Amino acid sequence: MITPYQFARIVEIRTKIVSVSSFAIGTLYAIAIVGEWDPVRLVVMFLAVFAVDMGTTAFNTFFDYWKGVDRKELNREEDKVLVHQDVPPGYALIIAGGLFLLAALLGLVLAVLVAEAFGLAAALGLLATGAACMAVGFFYNGGPRPLSFTPFGELFAGGFLGGILVLLSIFVQTGRITPPSLLLAVPSTLLVASILTVNNTCDMEGDRVAGRRTLSILVGLPASRILVYAQGILAYLVLALCGLLDILPRLTLLTAALGLTQALLTYRRMHRRGYAHATKGPSMQDILAVFLVFTLAAVLPLTLRLFLPVP
Numbered sequence: 001m002i003t004p005y006q007f008a009r010i011v012e013i014r015t016k017i018v019s020v021s022s023f024a025i026g027t028l029y030a031i032a033i034v035g036e037w038d039p040v041r042l043v044v045m046f047l048a049v050f051a052v053d054m055g056t057t058a059f060n061t062f063f064d065y066w067k068g069v070d071r072k073e074l075n076r077e078e079d080k081v082l083v084h085q086d087v088p089p090g091y092a093l094i095i096a097g098g099l100f101l102l103a104a105l106l107g108l109v110l111a112v113l114v115a116e117a118f119g120l121a122a123a124l125g126l127l128a129t130g131a132a133c134m135a136v137g138f139f140y141n142g143g144p145r146p147l148s149f150t151p152f153g154e155l156f157a158g159g160f161l162g163g164i165l166v167l168l169s170i171f172v173q174t175g176r177i178t179p180p181s182l183l184l185a186v187p188s189t190l191l192v193a194s195i196l197t198v199n200n201t202c203d204m205e206g207d208r209v210a211g212r213r214t215l216s217i218l219v220g221l222p223a224s225r226i227l228v229y230a231q232g233i234l235a236y237l238v239l240a241l242c243g244l245l246d247i248l249p250r251l252t253l254l255t256a257a258l259g260l261t262q263a264l265l266t267y268r269r270m271h272r273r274g275y276a277h278a279t280k281g282p283s284m285q286d287i288l289a290v291f292l293v294f295t296l297a298a299v300l301p302l303t304l305r306l307f308l309p310v311p
Contacts, residue, residue: 002091010061010092011054011099017288018195019053021295022162022188026169028302029184029248037173041113045172048106048130049165055099056137060148062092063141067210100134107131110172118175129168136160151215154200158193180247187235187242187298191291194231197224198270198287202280225275229267232290236260239298249301259297263290 002010023046031037066089107130115123136156140147147153163185170181200207200216201224207214216224236256243252266286273279 002087006087006091007095010058010087010095012057012061013054015057015288016050016053017292017295018161018192019049019165021291021299022165022192023049023169024295025184025188025298025302026166026181027173028299028306029166029181030170030173032249032302032305033247034170034174038113038117041110041117041172044106044110044113045169048103048110051099051103051106052134052137053161055096055103055134056140058092058096058099059138060141062089062096063146065089065092067141100138103134114172114175122171122175126168126171129164133160133164133168148214149210149212151213151218154193154196154215157196158189158191162188162190162192180242180245183238183245184242184247187239187294190231190235190238191294194228194235195284195287195291197228197231198275198283199280201225201228201275202277202283204275205277221275225271228270228287232263232267232294233260235294236263236297239294243301248298249305251301251304252298255297255300259293262293266290 008014027037027042107127110130111123111127114126136147137160140153140157147156166185166188167177167181171177197216200214201221204214204216204221204224207217215227219227236259239248239259240253240256242248243250243256266289270283270286273282275283
């Protein structure tokens with residue numbers, strides 16, 4: 001048996017802020033701006049999203065170990081329990097499969113609820129998109145040619161775990177996707193991609209040995225660092241644009257400015273520290289802090305809109 005600590009590290013529970021962020025932004029947008037929501041659909045979708053996210057990470061944990069990406073001579077992260085605590089890799093595979101099965105069952109329940117509210121076509125579209133999300137989650141590290149071994153890993157993961165999840169959260173509550181919501185989905189896509197860019201830039205040495213051709217390896221270290229900063233800055237600019245266009249409350253202009261200031265200060269610290277496996281822990285903590293502040297910058301104005309006459 002494994003301990004609760006080992007389970008939490010296999011599913012990387014601390015990184016679930018990513019999926020929770022996209023879900024929260026989309027759901028709060030539907031409630032605060034569109035004015036429509038259903039608490040049952042909200043809870044079922046949240047559980048399904050959480051199960052997919054944890055299952056995806058468990059698959060990543062298994063395949064990184066199985067394919068030699070995580071190995072003792074290159075990996076210094078104590079959280080890699082399959083590597084440093086000799087946890088049997090089969091446990092990670094069982095956890096991943098169980099979580100994906102749970103997510104599939106919850107997805108079917110959610111599809112029934114969506115069909116009752118918006119019709120069969122909406123339910124079928126939800127099922128197709130949910131299946132695509134789960135497929136990307138598995139093939140990110142699974143299969144003969146994983147997405148994480150290509151320069152497109154950040155694009156797929158950022159797109160599905162960021163923007164697509166924001167749109168799905170809106171769709172489940174409203175039954176439609178509007179042009180303003182498409183713009184709202186962009187910042188989350190960019191910030192999720194930036195987290196993966198930091199991770200891959202720090203892991204370049206081990207990834208090369210494992211045969212990966214990530215975007216960071218393809219463009220090199222200097223360009224990868226610039227890409228991290230550009231993704232964050234552009235995300236905040238688009239978030240501010242959403243406030244300017246009244247897609248989000250005008251208060252978003254202020255929260256975006258404050259968030260961008262925090263991001264720039266954090267990027268300076270990350271730049272001085274450098275990007276390598278030895279600095280991966282602090283760098284990942286920093287980029288997750290940037291992501292958390294971004295989430296607050298988007299969510300706070302929407303939350304206040306629910307209770308106060310925020311412009």
